[in-house]
Amino acid sequence: MARGGGTRDTSKLLMERSVPGRVGAVLPESDVPPQAMPDDPLLRRDLQLPEVSEPEVVQYFTALSQLNFSIDTHFYPLGSCTMKYNPKINDEAAFQPGFAAIHPLQPGEQSQGALEMLHRLQGYLGEITGLPGVSLSTLAGAHGEFAGMLMMRAYHHARGDTARLKVAIPDSAHGTNPASAAMAGFEVVTVASDDQGNVDLEALHDLAGPDLAGIMITLPSTLGLFDTGILDVCRIVHEAGGLVYGDGANMNALLGRVKLGALGFDVIHLNLHKTFSTPHGGGGPGAGPVCVSEELASYLPSPVVARNGGGAEYSLSTPANSIGKMSSFHGNFGVLVRAYTYIRTLGKEGIESISANAVLNANYLMESLRDKYLIPYDRTCMHEVVFSADWQRARGVSGLEIAKRLLDYGFHAPTMYFPLIVHEALMVEPTESETKETLDAFIQAMRDIDREADEDPDLVRNAPHTTPVSRLDEARAARHPDLRWQRP
């Protein structure tokens, strides 16, 4: 960014640019008689507003917007977030007036096209996951998890089985999993991982009993590994009478290749904003549809789109034992249009190539960096690779500092310190959409930073150096937050 005090210098707040008496707009003479101000303590006379010109405001906010770090500007290997490119044709489709200008309260006969699109999307997601019951109304990953947990509870209760209070969750799980289970009223029991990063089957066996409602599992796991014991995991849980919930956050590794329903999963959520290329990371909103087996379809959140009597007429319906509404109307409709467009653009073969390239790219990074960065679970990875910065830490440079230094090289930092079971974790997810040249540049940056850890560790320890704001004192910000600008 430009420094030197011009309007593009974003370090100076709008309030600090204020000049008394400067105005950005001139209002016309009032044509109504002035009224006396009520003596209301809510009306403040000392309200501080910046006195600036219109160009100053435009330049200031434009400069701020140009500081954005996004998939449209940078490589964004943020592990577990699947920051893939979002094709612009998705937006083009969502902007079509037939989708953009309708209202959910319009009569169904006026929105048949939109309902047909939703119905087809339900069908595609059911086909991709092998779980044919689909509701699109949940708005985010954790929202889908919560809906899944409510369905699990409703399923057991409907059979009069109210003793199932526990949900097993592997120690490599996303933090939202235990939160969702607890919110649905379950007690969370942690299952350890074995030395391969798989669920410890013996530990699972020990806690699988008549009080087990089910398991919440992410496949591939947050270690970026395919749990090779997954069939046994499903069997053990099912034999104990429980259900298997799948966190679909990592579906990018499996698209078109593995149907979770065929593995024995009963209910999952998908993150359309990850796997199906709709905007996220501040650019949302998201969508976290839930997909269930036929047995659980009657519990789906309302509404689902039904096709009536084999005809071409579509309508919204509420499944017989529905857990109820999870959102207003049909969820984030514009997001659903984008995901539908993505699937239709790619087709069956295209969908398969997503997972192929995502997995290939992650393994390429792993193999290209294995001499410099520790790989704590050294197996062929799936769509993401988890390194440990322990070798660098031994030389006085932490994972956090490596992540910050990557910003200087023009790359978004990977996910750090997660999963929790990996010390100094750096979780890198390249996705399928980057070129080999970009991956090579990232590999070179990681190798350069490793060398800097030897030659000039302070350069890494004090990074970033090229960003508008350099290293922030996170501890001081949390301990003594300064939340409000005060006139000096």
Added chain:
Amino acid sequence: MNPDDRKYTSEHEWIKVEDGDTERALAGITVYAQDQLGDIVYFELPQVGDSLKQLEKMGEVESVKAVSDLFAPASGSVVEVNERLANEPELANEDPFGEGWLLRVSLSDPAELDKLMSAEEYETYTAGLH
């Protein structure tokens, strides 16, 4: 580096009997704990009068890295909380065995402390961790 005048839990809390007659003890987190946590920004501690059960959750500690549970090193009731931590949580980073103590507890079963590790055992235990 771990003082041998106190006992240690596997969850990295310490407890030190101050006065055997009144069964009062001081509790806190270890140097190893604060090192793993990184800069601590907030403690959620029990209140005076609350009762604790050994090795059950008694509060939370938040650092710039993570939020972690705190476990009671012994059963008893809380008689004093280190008020300084509210504004200076960094005390637990800077001097976890001294100024950064968390609680003063009236022990309900002093014999429980025998279940905890000595300084030497804790040293061996943490050396075996990552």
